[in-house]
Amino acid sequence: MPLTGIEIFKLLPKTNCGECRVPTCLAFAMNLAAGKAELAACPYVSEEAKAKLEEAAAPPIRPVTIGVGDRALKVGGETVMFRHEKRFENPPGFAIVISDAMEEAEINSRLERFRQLQYERVGLTLRPELVAVRDDSGDVSKFESLVNKVKQNNQCSIILMSSNPDILAAGLKVCADQKPLIYAATKDNLERLADLAKANSCPVAVKASSLEELGQLTTKLTEAGVKDIVLDSGARTVRQALEDQVIIRSAALNKKFRPLGFPTIVFPGEMTDDPMKEAVIASVFVAKYGGIIVLSDFQGESLFPLLVERLNIYTDPQRPLATTEGIYEIGGPGENSPVLITSNFSLTYFIVSGEIEASKVPSYLLVKDTEGLSVMTSWAAGKFVADTIAPFVKKCGIGDMVKHHKLVIPGYAAAERGGLEEELPSWEILVGPREGAHIPAYLRTWKA
Ligand code: SF4
16 A cells, blocks of 8 residues: 555655755655655655655556667556646557458558658657557467568557467567567456566556456456556447546546556547547547557548647646757758747747748758747747847857858847847847748848
């Protein structure tokens, strides 16, 4: 059982030094008990106390990693019911089903779609992560060869799906080094799948017909030494599945009920035959609270909105997306190319750089660190003003890269022109457009 805040407090040094960024040990203990703080934040906890606090400090929903390397997917580790309370930690993974009963052409086309359907947005690559290899044929060699093909052809994490432990064991022989998710342990095969998971150090999904049974099965798996577990409540209607997701999250976070403290897997493709409805159902589980969302197929028109929804929900509401401060070269600029400056709010950067690219006028874009605030907001907050822009322009080295010394500032920061002329006496300060859309027309009239 997890410790209460008072029990944790008794194990802390009680010096109230504040180094954990809360004023007292009691407040820190309460945060730990609520899963809102990391034990590592207190440097003075004794080893003995650490061991005792391990359970209390563990996230109420265990993080589980599927796959290896750069493309490994980490799910779980959530600490809040609602994003605005803090943030959601690990975005759900999207999986496409490929069955060993499919024709070769269909298998190839699904693998190709998996590779092709990825998108660049705000400096990030949005893409699905998993291929769910499903045994429908009952043929060990067919399953093995499909697992091998998926492993060879794709940079993806793998889910091995079968109700037959022998077939899963054959799949594991091919790809255990990729740490696939084994799907699924049930009351009928629990011991065998626990052995497979332990022998191959792979996570295992557990499927039940009710939440009560699910809790019993995860308890048995945990007692058998399996730690990385993913939950399938077995519900295949939208209403029941959504209800289960909410109850699982709430039980883990609010009741500290460890048997349900794991990420979940959901199957929107098994809740409808209509591909558009499937996408809508999947979007529900992106918000609440799917860990892995298995789709019957991928189509760009439905996958892209899901990836964008996931991006929106899993960004930290307390930290704006920011671009790194520096000089960005757009279109291969030279010593006579325009020099523009903007803030490092990602959206601003991508709008401005996109418009410069559209103008076909090679340019330098200086991106000033404004803590992720837009030009107007950072200007109002005193972060995009002459006193902060001038030192950045001097130190970034742009003065040595262009013959002219003309700096184009955003129209919304026009009031800084005078201050910049004083701070940067060797530069001519030009006021550019207020709106990004007017940048191409402005740049086409540029003369060094
Ligand atoms: S850092 Fe440790 S000792 Fe200091 S106030 Fe926080 S919990 Fe107490």
